[in-house]
Amino acid sequence: MSEKGYNAESIKILKGLDPVRKRPGMYIGSTGKAGLHHLVYEVVDNSIDEVVAGYCDLIELTIFEDGTVRVIDNGRGIPVDVHPDTGTSALEVVMTTLHAGGKFSKDSYKISGGLHGVGVSVVNALSEWLEVKVHRDGEIHRQRYERGVATTPVEIIGKTDRRGTETWFKPDKLIFTTTDFDFDILESRLRELAFLNPKVKIIFEDKRIGEKRVFHFEGGIVEFVKFMNRKKTPINKRPYYIEGEFNDIKVQLALQYTTSFEEHILTFVNNIKTVEGGTHLTGFKTILTKLVNDYAKKFNILKEKDPNLQGEDVREGLTAVLSVFVREPQFEGQTKAKLGNEEAYEAVIKVLRDKLSEVFEYNQKEVKAIISKAVDAARARLAAKKAREMVRRKNALENTTLPGKLADCISQDLDNTELFIVEGDSAGGSAKQARDREFQAILPLRGKILNVEKASFEKLLKNEQINNIIIAVGTGIGDDLNLDKLRYGKIIIMTDADVDGAHIRTLILTLLYRYMTPLISTGRVYIAQAPLYKVEVNRKKYYFYSDEELEAFVKENGDKRFHIQRYKGLGEMNPDQLWETTMDPEKRKLIRIEMEDAEEADRVFSILMGSEVGERRDFIKRHALSVNNLDI
Numbered sequence: 001m002s003e004k005g006y007n008a009e010s011i012k013i014l015k016g017l018d019p020v021r022k023r024p025g026m027y028i029g030s031t032g033k034a035g036l037h038h039l040v041y042e043v044v045d046n047s048i049d050e051v052v053a054g055y056c057d058l059i060e061l062t063i064f065e066d067g068t069v070r071v072i073d074n075g076r077g078i079p080v081d082v083h084p085d086t087g088t089s090a091l092e093v094v095m096t097t098l099h100a101g102g103k104f105s106k107d108s109y110k111i112s113g114g115l116h117g118v119g120v121s122v123v124n125a126l127s128e129w130l131e132v133k134v135h136r137d138g139e140i141h142r143q144r145y146e147r148g149v150a151t152t153p154v155e156i157i158g159k160t161d162r163r164g165t166e167t168w169f170k171p172d173k174l175i176f177t178t179t180d181f182d183f184d185i186l187e188s189r190l191r192e193l194a195f196l197n198p199k200v201k202i203i204f205e206d207k208r209i210g211e212k213r214v215f216h217f218e219g220g221i222v223e224f225v226k227f228m229n230r231k232k233t234p235i236n237k238r239p240y241y242i243e244g245e246f247n248d249i250k251v252q253l254a255l256q257y258t259t260s261f262e263e264h265i266l267t268f269v270n271n272i273k274t275v276e277g278g279t280h281l282t283g284f285k286t287i288l289t290k291l292v293n294d295y296a297k298k299f300n301i302l303k304e305k306d307p308n309l310q311g312e313d314v315r316e317g318l319t320a321v322l323s324v325f326v327r328e329p330q331f332e333g334q335t336k337a338k339l340g341n342e343e344a345y346e347a348v349i350k351v352l353r354d355k356l357s358e359v360f361e362y363n364q365k366e367v368k369a370i371i372s373k374a375v376d377a378a379r380a381r382l383a384a385k386k387a388r389e390m391v392r393r394k395n396a397l398e399n400t401t402l403p404g405k406l407a408d409c410i411s412q413d414l415d416n417t418e419l420f421i422v423e424g425d426s427a428g429g430s431a432k433q434a435r436d437r438e439f440q441a442i443l444p445l446r447g448k449i450l451n452v453e454k455a456s457f458e459k460l461l462k463n464e465q466i467n468n469i470i471i472a473v474g475t476g477i478g479d480d481l482n483l484d485k486l487r488y489g490k491i492i493i494m495t496d497a498d499v500d501g502a503h504i505r506t507l508i509l510t511l512l513y514r515y516m517t518p519l520i521s522t523g524r525v526y527i528a529q530a531p532l533y534k535v536e537v538n539r540k541k542y543y544f545y546s547d548e549e550l551e552a553f554v555k556e557n558g559d560k561r562f563h564i565q566r567y568k569g570l571g572e573m574n575p576d577q578l579w580e581t582t583m584d585p586e587k588r589k590l591i592r593i594e595m596e597d598a599e600e601a602d603r604v605f606s607i608l609m610g611s612e613v614g615e616r617r618d619f620i621k622r623h624a625l626s627v628n629n630l631d632i
Contacts, residue, residue: 006079007079007090008079008081008083008084019098020098020125020126021125021126024122024175031175031176032176032178033177036171036176036178036179036181037181037185039122039127039169040061040186040189041189042120042122042123043069043071043119043120043123043167044059044071044193045119045272046119046120047075048197048200048271050076051197051199051200052197052270052325056076056164056200057074057200057201058073058200058201059072059200059201059202060072060203060205061202061205062205062207063183063205063208064207065207067170067179067181068169068170069169070167070168071168072164072165072167073165074162074163074164075163076136076163076164077134077165078090078132078134078136078165079091080134080136080141089143089154091134091141091143091154092143092150094121095121095132095145095150096145123167123169125147125148126148126175127169127171127172128146128147128170129145129147130144130169130170131144131145131168132166132167132168133165134164134165138159138160138161139158139159139160141156142154142155143155147172181206183209186204186206187204187213190215191227192224192266192268194215194216194217195223195227195321196220196221196224196268197271198218198219200216201214202214202216203215221241221253221254221321221323222238222241224266224321225239225256225320228264228319229258232258232259232260232319234256234259235257235366235370235373236363239255240254240255240359241253241254242355242356243351244352244354246346246350246351248327249344249347251280251322251324251348251351252321252323252324253284253322253352253356254321255318255320255321256319256320257317257370257373258317258319259317259373260317261456262317263317265281265284265319265320265322266321267281267284267321267323267324268321268322269326269339270324270325271323274331275337276332276337276338277339278339279342279344280324280339280341280344280345280347283345283346283347283348283349284320284348285315286349287348287352288311288314288352289308289309289310291356291357291360292309292371292374293308293314295360295367296371296375299364301372301375302371309377309378312377313374313378313381314374314377316373316377322348326339326341326344329341329344380456383458384461402471403443403468403471403472405428407437407443408441409435409437409438409439410437410438411438412487413489414488414489416439416489417439417487417489418439418489418490418491418492419441419488419490420435420441420442420494420528420583421469421491421493422443422444422494422570423444423494423495423496423500423504423569423570424444424445424496424570425446426570426571427494427570428444429444430573430574430578431444431570431575434575434578435579435583441472441488443468446465448500448503448504448507449463449466449469449504449507449508450465450507451507451510452466452514452515453514460511473487473516474487474488475516475519477515477516478515481515481516483518483519483522486524490524490526491524492527492590493505493509493526493528494528494583495570497529497531497532497567498568498569501569509525512525512593520594523594525592526590526591526592526593527593528582528588528590529545529588529589530545530581530582531544531545531581532544532550532566532567533550534564534577535550535553535562535563535564535565536563537557537563538560543580545589570582
């Protein structure tokens, strides 16, 4: 549709905005960190839709010192003329009405990520204030809102020789549990958008920390795959790129195999990342597995009588970006985590069946190496299966097969039982004496467990410490995990309040996150907060969990005589102290591990526990000044 045709009549109204502040989680997923960043995504995605439509090639995002965010684009600008249904400016309609926007008009946006049309109005509703300026038809139009309500009319404040929309907002502290934006999370998303849209330049500046990034990638998703594999050894030296269209669905795929063991597939629909996949991902996995098996037999690497390679074999070492554009995508939930369109499955199958076959024919030497790797992966899978069966058999036996160091509890009531995974034999001994035997079980660990981020699955299963955890918990791991076999209602990690303790805690959490994820997603995993200090004043004991708590107490009681003891480890506490401070359900402090943003957890675990030293160093440098508790 022409630029002139994009006007007030393009804006279709469905219903009002009232529910947003009452139930924000319904619209942005949560009121925590993930929901906060979703505000930015909604505004930026509107600008990206202008990019896809061919009207925008520059987006600027700035975070200011006061925590406000401004997004500027050079698209067409939100229409400002009078809407025929409301008699008010289309700008005010878009900003204050739920399900109002150009995305509902097929003539205005053939492809859109913000299809639900709630985006910018929800951002407005959940902001303490929001100000929008539209550069359009030679004039600058402006309106200001507070918590979704217009506080000024749409007014002309000057002349302009440019076009586009500028949105500036401050997230509402009454809504969000945190309003502190994370530079790394936003940087990652903006980089992705630049990879997916090679025509746009995105400028990102965070004035709080003095960081600035400019993203522009003419090579598109091919450069995306190369970026993800920059520290890996590729098998096909240049990523394979495939593009095609079927039934009005555009399909783009870039893939590259490396010598690593990890599978890394990112999927997008209309530039929105589908973290839970969907029909497009299923189609890709299905056709890739079929083609690799077909060519394995064609090249005589697999004999006719040999069993087919499975999907996980075929995808070992694969890095891929799959991007599809669908006119009317059907997502599961407002946060668009999973695609449901069956026609997307058909389109991916059709496009890749023809074009990926051409790629395989043209690159036979590389493809043979890829297939050989898949065959090796199948052998490793069978060996791991045998190891899992051994673990499963151990779990099926009586309690006599439980780890020797496990001090089990009497009760079998899942609602009340607790398993403490404790650092070291000394602390484990104190915990065994301190516990309530009726419902608390203790599993001491000897030193630091295996870093599963760097280890193969087979090596993981052979590790005694990890095996003890798996058997004690009872569920099994990976594909064999069964929550019905869970032996304890709470899994509580209890380590020293120092650097080594934090490292051990992270190693355990990495294991649980990678291989026992449902324990976290169902809210079963906790961190025990052990005190750092014991203070005695006039024969009374006080425990403090941070330097700030201690300093505040000392300041309030400055005229009294203190005896301060700093605990270096749990083993320094006698059983009574350990019970009173860390294990007594009536007094202890537990932190439940949440999976509010699984993708961000995945990214941080990869950085902190993976093999990329450079990325870990940059992460530590960036966050060093925000560390609250550092033991050096």
